[in-house]
Amino acid sequence: MKKPKVAFFDFACCEGCQLQIANFGEALFDILGMIDVVEFREVMSEKWNGQLDIAFVEGSITDFHAEERIRQIRERAAILIAYGSCAAIGGVNGMKNTFDLEEIRKYVYGPEYHFFATEKTKAIPQVVKTDYVITGCPVYPPEILVVIKAALQGTSCSPPDYPVCVECKLNENVCMYDRGVACLGPVTRAGCNSWCINNGNICYGCRGMISNPNERGAREVLEKHNIPLPFVVNKMNLYNKCRE
Amino acid sequence: MEYNISRGLSVQAVVEYERMVLFGVHTCDLAGIQCLNMVFSRRPKDYNYLIRKNKIDIIGLECNDYCDEFASCNLVNANMPSGGYDLFFTDMGDYFIVHINTQVGDQIIDSTKLFERADRSHLRELVTLREHKRTLFRNEVSVEPREIPELFDKTFESEVWKRLDEKCLACGNCTNVCPTCYCFDVIDEVNLELKGGRKYRKWDSCQLEPFARVAGGENFRKERAARQRHRYYRKFRYPVPIYSRFFCTGCGRCSRTCMAGIRLKDTLNALVEEGITKVWKKWL
Ligand code: SF4
Ligand code: SF4
Ligand code: SF4
Ligand code: SF4
Ligand code: SF4
Numbered sequence: 001m002k003k004p005k006v007a008f009f010d011f012a013c014c015e016g017c018q019l020q021i022a023n024f025g026e027a028l029f030d031i032l033g034m035i036d037v038v039e040f041r042e043v044m045s046e047k048w049n050g051q052l053d054i055a056f057v058e059g060s061i062t063d064f065h066a067e068e069r070i071r072q073i074r075e076r077a078a079i080l081i082a083y084g085s086c087a088a089i090g091g092v093n094g095m096k097n098t099f100d101l102e103e104i105r106k107y108v109y110g111p112e113y114h115f116f117a118t119e120k121t122k123a124i125p126q127v128v129k130t131d132y133v134i135t136g137c138p139v140y141p142p143e144i145l146v147v148i149k150a151a152l153q154g155t156s157c158s159p160p161d162y163p164v165c166v167e168c169k170l171n172e173n174v175c176m177y178d179r180g181v182a183c184l185g186p187v188t189r190a191g192c193n194s195w196c197i198n199n200g201n202i203c204y205g206c207r208g209m210i211s212n213p214n215e216r217g218a219r220e221v222l223e224k225h226n227i228p229l230p231f232v233v234n235k236m237n238l239y240n241k242c243r244e
Numbered sequence: 245m246e247y248n249i250s251r252g253l254s255v256q257a258v259v260e261y262e263r264m265v266l267f268g269v270h271t272c273d274l275a276g277i278q279c280l281n282m283v284f285s286r287r288p289k290d291y292n293y294l295i296r297k298n299k300i301d302i303i304g305l306e307c308n309d310y311c312d313e314f315a316s317c318n319l320v321n322a323n324m325p326s327g328g329y330d331l332f333f334t335d336m337g338d339y340f341i342v343h344i345n346t347q348v349g350d351q352i353i354d355s356t357k358l359f360e361r362a363d364r365s366h367l368r369e370l371v372t373l374r375e376h377k378r379t380l381f382r383n384e385v386s387v388e389p390r391e392i393p394e395l396f397d398k399t400f401e402s403e404v405w406k407r408l409d410e411k412c413l414a415c416g417n418c419t420n421v422c423p424t425c426y427c428f429d430v431i432d433e434v435n436l437e438l439k440g441g442r443k444y445r446k447w448d449s450c451q452l453e454p455f456a457r458v459a460g461g462e463n464f465r466k467e468r469a470a471r472q473r474h475r476y477y478r479k480f481r482y483p484v485p486i487y488s489r490f491f492c493t494g495c496g497r498c499s500r501t502c503m504a505g506i507r508l509k510d511t512l513n514a515l516v517e518e519g520i521t522k523v524w525k526k527w528l
Contacts, residue, residue, distance in 0.1 A: 034437070149434055149436065153438060161452075166417075166420070169420050212466075214410075214411075214413050217504050220505075
């Protein structure tokens, strides 16, 4: 089997998810043995303009130029993977959608703001057909492997559609709510193996909401623990503002 | 199971087990293990489970009083010992009475040389302790156990399930901690060379959104109410004709762990309140 040609592209993001690849350690060599990386700005200077087997796309679409560029990448790529929360669900860039576009443009670019076109933030699947998504801010390395393998085999694969609490309990953590701390685990998609809670932190909801969250039930839990609703809604807005 | 396709297909079954002793297992959990033994001994038998189980010795421990307010072990008759152990300890204050139930148990007693034969007075004290227990442990739900299956038949469309729909966060914790929940998913994990890999089991739960979702996107239990109802029916209704027992051991873990405050005793009591007048056998 000829090694598939793989490229990494980035849009509005911090490039932290691309760095996660470099953080792989030894497994990185195994991965590089299977794929032929032809473009990866974070680690190499070569460019590639031909057809691609797999395009990893990081970041969200925030203006006209980006929209045009992602369409071109889509045309060249047999498989397109939305890589990281910015790409998969809009991520932190979605916070822009809370504000009036004119106002936020003025605030960011100053008096010459009209030179800088902008649009509402969109996740990659909201603009082009997306074959796989890897959500997370940053992405969870074991999940990258699962998706790469699925892409190479042509099998389907999507992030779990149940809350982080499932993995959290299997990891035998003490629930944050029992310590009087608000945690977004009950409404956030699992798949990170409750990464943050295992390390003593709360879940920030970085993987985005599950498809059918129980908002009323979550509100009752907050009331029981005397946690004000706006406090948690603010936290939710950090990653979920591109949700339609 | 491990497989490799480098040179033809080779498949190898893998059984993971280790020799161990479970010490201090309460009667509710002994009942839980008995339930699982019945399930996994049905055809097709689950050899992984059965081989593993054969390597495990069990030492039980009697509860002299309730562990906490969530337990409902009396309702399902799991607060008194009824087998399922090699040895069973009862704390008599100054000493333990140990019931030897199997040859393995006998060997443990012999080789430790820590025990002496109980005499009549000890056994009388055990009877007294059990009698006292009968005054402490009372039916935790206002229903006769024999009425429960019919109660469930009559409350399938109950408002009680709708209330659970509003509360439940579908986190699966109640099933993850339940000693008689055994649902699993099978994961196919291929290695990076795509030449081999392993298939293994991973816990699953009927409370999770994708559990009853099938090809084409249809979901047979899309509503949380239907999923909660399913959990309760799996404990109090469906196993009854198959195994002649409830699959709830009254351990109380599901109630203890639920952050939404869904309590098994409250649910049963609410069902009783709504539906007991429709239960026909009550008058027999
Ligand atoms: S700590 Fe957070 S993720 Fe874990 S069980 Fe509690 S709410 Fe869920
Ligand atoms: S625990 Fe929450 S915030 Fe942390 S990685 Fe998982 S989804 Fe993201
Ligand atoms: S533990 Fe509670 S909230 Fe979680 S699935 Fe069970 S009943 Fe629902
Ligand atoms: S249903 Fe609840 S009380 Fe009954 S055995 Fe399961 S965890 Fe224990
Ligand atoms: S539920 Fe509690 S009191 Fe009842 S048998 Fe189990 S541990 Fe003992």
